[in-house]
Amino acid sequence: MAAPSAERLAELNRPTRARLMLSLPTAHCAACMSTVENGLQALPGVRSARVNLTLKRVSVDADPEVTADTLIAALDRLGYEAHELDAGLLSATETDRQGRDLLMRLGVAGFSMMNVMLLSVAVWSGAQDATRDLFHWISAAIALPTVVFAGQPFFRSAWAALRARRLGMDVPISLALILASAISLFETFHSGHHAYFDAAVMLAFFLLAGRYLDHRTRAIARSAAEELAALEVPRATRLRDDGAEEIVAISDLAPGDLVRVRPGARMPADGVVTEGTSELDRSLLTGETLPVWAGPGVPVAAGTVNLTGPLTLRVTAAGRDSSLHRMADLVAVAESARTNYTSLADRAARAYAPLVHLLSFAAFGFWMWRTGGDLRTAINISAAVLIITCPCALGLAVPAVVTAASGRLFRRGLLIKSGTALERLAEVDTVLFDKTGTLTLGTPEPTNLSDHPREVLELAAALAEGSSHPLARALAQAAQAAGIRPAALTDLREVPGYGVEARVRGRVLRLGRADWVGADPLPLTATYLCAGDGSPCRAFTFADRLRPGAAEAVATLRDQGLQVRLISGDTTAAVAAFAARLDIDDWTAEALPADKAALVADLTARGRRVLMVGDGLNDTAALAGAHVSISPASALDAARVASDIVLLGQDIAPLGAALRIARQSARRIRENFALAAAYNAVAVPLALVGLATPLAAAAAMSVSSITVSLNALRLRA
Amino acid sequence: MNILAILIPVSLILGGIGLVAFFWALRRGQFDDPQGDANRILNTDWDDRPKP
Numbered sequence: 048m049a050a051p052s053a054e055r056l057a058e059l060n061r062p063t064r065a066r067l068m069l070s071l072p073t074a075h076c077a078a079c080m081s082t083v084e085n086g087l088q089a090l091p092g093v094r095s096a097r098v099n100l101t102l103k104r105v106s107v108d109a110d111p112e113v114t115a116d117t118l119i120a121a122l123d124r125l126g127y128e129a130h131e132l133d134a135g136l137l138s139a140t141e142t143d144r145q146g147r148d149l150l151m152r153l154g155v156a157g158f159s160m161m162n163v164m165l166l167s168v169a170v171w172s173g174a175q176d177a178t179r180d181l182f183h184w185i186s187a188a189i190a191l192p193t194v195v196f197a198g199q200p201f202f203r204s205a206w207a208a209l210r211a212r213r214l215g216m217d218v219p220i221s222l223a224l225i226l227a228s229a230i231s232l233f234e235t236f237h238s239g240h241h242a243y244f245d246a247a248v249m250l251a252f253f254l255l256a257g258r259y260l261d262h263r264t265r266a267i268a269r270s271a272a273e274e275l276a277a278l279e280v281p282r283a284t285r286l287r288d289d290g291a292e293e294i295v296a297i298s299d300l301a302p303g304d305l306v307r308v309r310p311g312a313r314m315p316a317d318g319v320v321t322e323g324t325s326e327l328d329r330s331l332l333t334g335e336t337l338p339v340w341a342g343p344g345v346p347v348a349a350g351t352v353n354l355t356g357p358l359t360l361r362v363t364a365a366g367r368d369s370s371l372h373r374m375a376d377l378v379a380v381a382e383s384a385r386t387n388y389t390s391l392a393d394r395a396a397r398a399y400a401p402l403v404h405l406l407s408f409a410a411f412g413f414w415m416w417r418t419g420g421d422l423r424t425a426i427n428i429s430a431a432v433l434i435i436t437c438p439c440a441l442g443l444a445v446p447a448v449v450t451a452a453s454g455r456l457f458r459r460g461l462l463i464k465s466g467t468a469l470e471r472l473a474e475v476d477t478v479l480f481d482k483t484g485t486l487t488l489g490t491p492e493p494t495n496l497s498d499h500p501r502e503v504l505e506l507a508a509a510l511a512e513g514s515s516h517p518l519a520r521a522l523a524q525a526a527q528a529a530g531i532r533p534a535a536l537t538d539l540r541e542v543p544g545y546g547v548e549a550r551v552r553g554r555v556l557r558l559g560r561a562d563w564v565g566a567d568p569l570p571l572t573a574t575y576l577c578a579g580d581g582s583p584c585r586a587f588t589f590a591d592r593l594r595p596g597a598a599e600a601v602a603t604l605r606d607q608g609l610q611v612r613l614i615s616g617d618t619t620a621a622v623a624a625f626a627a628r629l630d631i632d633d634w635t636a637e638a639l640p641a642d643k644a645a646l647v648a649d650l651t652a653r654g655r656r657v658l659m660v661g662d663g664l665n666d667t668a669a670l671a672g673a674h675v676s677i678s679p680a681s682a683l684d685a686a687r688v689a690s691d692i693v694l695l696g697q698d699i700a701p702l703g704a705a706l707r708i709a710r711q712s713a714r715r716i717r718e719n720f721a722l723a724a725a726y727n728a729v730a731v732p733l734a735l736v737g738l739a740t741p742l743a744a745a746a747a748m749s750v751s752s753i754t755v756s757l758n759a760l761r762l763r764a
Numbered sequence: 765m766n767i768l769a770i771l772i773p774v775s776l777i778l779g780g781i782g783l784v785a786f787f788w789a790l791r792r793g794q795f796d797d798p799q800g801d802a803n804r805i806l807n808t809d810w811d812d813r814p815k816p
């Protein structure tokens with residue numbers, strides 16, 4: 048074999064082009080698709096972009112130097128919110144294969160249903176003798192392979208259920224499929240009048256339709272939820288004895304190790320600061336919005352974010368013993384306390400399956416006795432009972448409603464992760480909100496800019512631009528938005544953990560913590576500006592920015608008659624002010640993670656069904672313990688994993704609609720069960736006395752399935 | 765009744781062609797984004813000439 052040419056080698060070595068996946072929670076229309084696709088394709092290095100509206104996702108083919116951040120920024124300019132998804136973790140291909148498999152079986156079942164039905168109509172309208180037998184034989188040739196191929200999902204799960212000594216919904220389904228085919232083959236062989244081939248394939252078709260709908264809803268939710276969870280990489284920078292840095296997995300850290308944490312990074316383990324000063328954002332851990340000072344000797348907890356200066360930590364507890372893991376233990380305890388919820392469908396199946404088998408056996412026994420041992424009649428009737436009672440409508444009742452409801456919620460930016468979340472959401476009577484990051488965005492916003500004269504603002508803006516601290520950035524942005532030009536300064540420098548200082552006309556100006564600049568601290572989130580000339584210090588106060596739709600969501604929930612409560616780890620003053628802003632009377636401040644979980648457990652013990660909405664690590668135990676839980680997409684992955692529903696957009700207003708839709712869909716599911724039961728109440732007696740012809744079975748089956756699906760679709764209106 | 769000998773195979777073959785077309789569409793990923801495709805026809809891009 049010839050050696051590959053130089054060009055070929057160069058081509059092989061060229062970095063492969065990057066494939067980026069972004070989640071687009073707000074995309075919903077044809078215009079959105081072309082705006083996003085054209086906007087992305089106009090960027091340098093982007094080769095193609097394609098939006099998948101069903102999954103609310105865009106996949107971008109681009110040169111390797113294009114990063115997700117540039118794409119997200121470009122989409123933000125276009126007015127679309129986007130989050131990066133880990134393309135490597137995309138399990139979409141696998142779930143897709145499952146979906147395609149089901150769809151293919153559905154297609155085959157549909158094809159044979161139509162053909163067999165054509166032949167059956169001829170038989171029902173009076174084909175006789177040899178013609179009838181011929182039609183039955185052709186039906187058999189189409190139906191038997193179809194039942195073998197299309198029925199596999201049911202056979203497999205029925206077998207699994209039987210081996211586990213349970214009676215699932217799939218056992219009567221499989222039995223009906225097999226018995227119907229076998230009886231019909233036997234009848235055809237003996238030139239009988241009735242064959243149920245059409246019923247067997249129709250059964251397979253309708254049940255597969257329900258199965259596919261069910262799969263589709265769950266696949267969309269699962270893939271999006273998994274991809275969101277893949278954003279954080281658990282790595283730390285460890286300092287070796289010779290002072291060199293090495294990147295290690297967090298699980299490899301041991302107590303005594305020295306770890307460097309850069310500004311903006313999260314503490315990988317519990318430790319004590321040995322070098323450097325900075326400020327820490329503990330909001331995800333405790334809900335506090337006010338940054339905390341950190342310097343040598345100060346203990347820090349894993350999960351807090353380092354804000355301004357680089358820190359070196361000596362690890363005191365890592366892995367299992369760190370506070371992060373103690374939080375995880377709390378979650379495990381809360382989860383086990385959550386009562387095992389049985390879905391409506393499971394409860395129906397549990398009552399239904401034994402009843403169906405019993406009825407069929409009873410019919411068999413009765414007709415054996417009545418006809419004096421005519422096996423053929425007895426088996427025929429018991430098979431008819433099984434076919435008639437086969438939960439065709441029941442199999443569609445839940446998936447059709449859940450598909451309609453989650454489609455509607457998905458369009459509003461709510462992702463249902465758990466199959467029973469809708470049913471549980473419908474039962475909620477108490478809503479518990481976390482504050483920081485849930486009802487607020489966790490980003491500060493200056494509240495008293497207008498109290499200061501323009502020249503003070505110019506100085507403050509100039510100083511604030513010298514720091515990446517969240518308060519400084521918020522101040523600089525607000526000043527820019529207000530049209531304030533930063534003053535000219537010299538010798539600008541940031542003192543990590545304290546603030547920023549600079550010279551202006553020979554005076555030293557400082558913007559930062561109260562004790563550093565020499566001001567009297569206020570009981571609010573604030574930063575202070577002092578000139579070193581004895582003039583009074585200026586305080587810039589901040590409030591956490593309200594999440595869009597927060598007030599609306601709280602008002603809607605209260606209008607629906609729900610009790611709304613607020614529980615936060617933030618200081619009493621901050622929580623009180625915030626609760627007054629949203630008009631929430633029932634609030635708790637300075638709550639530890641265990642307190643939140645305890646409140647949820649206490650409410651549950653008093654018979655309340657709690658919906659917990661939270662985003663932080665301190666909320667995870669409460670999220671896991673609540674009857675149903677929701678977290679925003681910006682939440683930590685631990686919180687998102689613990690919750691049943693993820694809010695994809697920034698706006699929290701859809702929450703009110705979510706509860707309404709959930710209640711509506713629970714009602715529809717019940718109606719569907721009632722419809723299916725009513726149909727059985729009419730058809731079963733007919734089958735028991737031996738009056739059910741294949742035509743009656745086919746008519747009843749299709750009418751009930753269609754009624755149930757239409758009832759589910761009413762939800763969309 | 766001899767017409768049946770022609771019509772039945774014809775109906776089966778026509779149905780079979782439909783089934784094969786469905787398999788082809790499925791394998792080509794045409795059912796991956798039903799909502800997006802439903803909306804794409806409203807798009808006016810490439811209405812005057814095909815996409816190169």
